Structures are given as C-alpha cells and as structure tokens.
Amino acid sequence: MCLDFFTVRTLHVIKSLNNQNRKNKDLHIQRTSHLVETIGHGAEAKVFVTTFLERDAVIKVRPEKGYRHPELDKRLRVSRTKNEARVIREARRAGVRTPIIYDIDLKECSITMERIHGPSVKYVLDSDPKNADAVCENIGRMIAKLHTAGISHGDLTTSNMIQLDSGELCLIDLSMGNSSAELEDLGVDIHLLKRAFMSAHSGIEGSFEKLLSSYRKEMKNADRVFSKVEEIRNRGRYT
Ligand SMILES: Nc1ncnc2c1ncn2[C@@H]1O[C@H](COP(=O)(O)OP(=O)(O)O)[C@@H](O)[C@H]1O
C-alpha cells in the first residue's frame, strides 16, 4: 500500500489515540483498532477499515484543513462530526437503515461506526441495470421514510447507499443532513438526487420515475415536495 504523507500522519494520530484509549481503564470502549485499508478519501473526510471490540468497523476521520483558519477549521470539523452522528442516529430511529455508531471523538473529529458490507447502489445499478426498477423503488421508499421523519440527507447520491445481502439499503454519509428539515431541504434532496442519477446512470433514466412513484406512495406531502423540486429547478435555470 502506498501511503501519502497525510495518510501516514493520520495513522499516527489514530494509533496514539488508540493507545491513549487502551490506557484509560475507565473507558469500556476499548478500541482494538488496526487500520488495514483506506476505503474512502473525499474532500472532507477519510474512511479507514478498522475493528471495534472485535466487530468490523470503519473510522471516518475529518482531518485538519490547512487552508482554513485553525479556529474556524476546528469548529467546522467538530460541528460536521457531531451533525453526522446525530443525523445517522435520528435516521435510524426513524427506521432507516444507517450504520450503528460505536464511538465519536471530537478531538480527532472522527466517528467509529459499524462497517456495512455490500456494494454501493451505484455499483448495483451499473452492473445489473435489468433490476434497476426494483432497486429504485427501494430507494424511493427509503427516502420517503427519511423525509417523513423530517430529516434531509444533504448529499443524496447512489454512492451514498449500500445494498445489503438482504436487498435492504443502508444510507451513509449524512454529514450534510438536517434533522429538522424544511420543505426546501427535502426538495433539494430530490433535486440533487435526480441530477446525480441522470449523470451517473445513463440508460436507466426511466427507472427514476419508479423511484418517484414509490416515494409518492409513502410520503404524505410528496406533491408539495415535488412542487418545491420544480421551483428549485426553475430557479437554477434562470440564475
Ligand atoms: N459505515 C460504512 N461501512 C462501509 N463503508 C463505508 C461506511 N462509511 C463509509 N464507507 C465507505 O467510504 C466511502 C466514503 O465515505 P462517505 O461517508 O461517503 O464520505 P465522503 O464524504 O468522503 O463521500 C463510502 O463511499 C463507502 O465506500
């Protein structure tokens, strides 16, 4: 594995954090973490495979951004970490499958959570387009459940959904989510999902209609959300 400077630094920080945790007898949550693999490397966060009390886990670390003022940077990283953990929990409470949170570290701005096994929905749709309608119906149902609970995701794409063996979908990457979402947030979710879907999944655009119709079936105020989506689309068109 080729490690860049940043990865080596992060591994260092996490290892010392784990050593600290191990020394702390009061801490029941003992992290027996050995970082094996980096599985995600976005603009804001890095995701590593790890273990937590012998369970498969991932740790999502939000590293410092040198280009931001240090105080602002810390504030942003802490609030996004807290927000992600809160929205993941609330979505779970609303019956949407999300990873179980094992540990949050606001010093490091990291969340240790259940590792979800399975392919991304993006991969599923690309590799098996024949089943796209059924998968899209599942997506619509899941989003309706989330939105019915007044929660928006903030970055809805098929890469942020994992399909479990059972066929159930698990939602990840909720750091931009809002658990007291306004109609506007719900509209933005659908608008962005549609845009992402149309660009990532050419050839199965028609399946998006299935997604919308299953959303409409499960979501009480679906028509209000759809009007909002239309408004957002027009706004984008003329500005
Ligand atoms: N709980 C999890 N279980 C399994 N894989 C995960 C989990 N969380 C994140 N990942 C993997 O890491 C990638 C990046 O994580 P994500 O939360 O989407 O952050 P980003 O903001 O970088 O997109 C995901 O696309 C997925 O492959």
Ligand SMILES: [Mg+2]
């Ligand atoms: Mg993501």
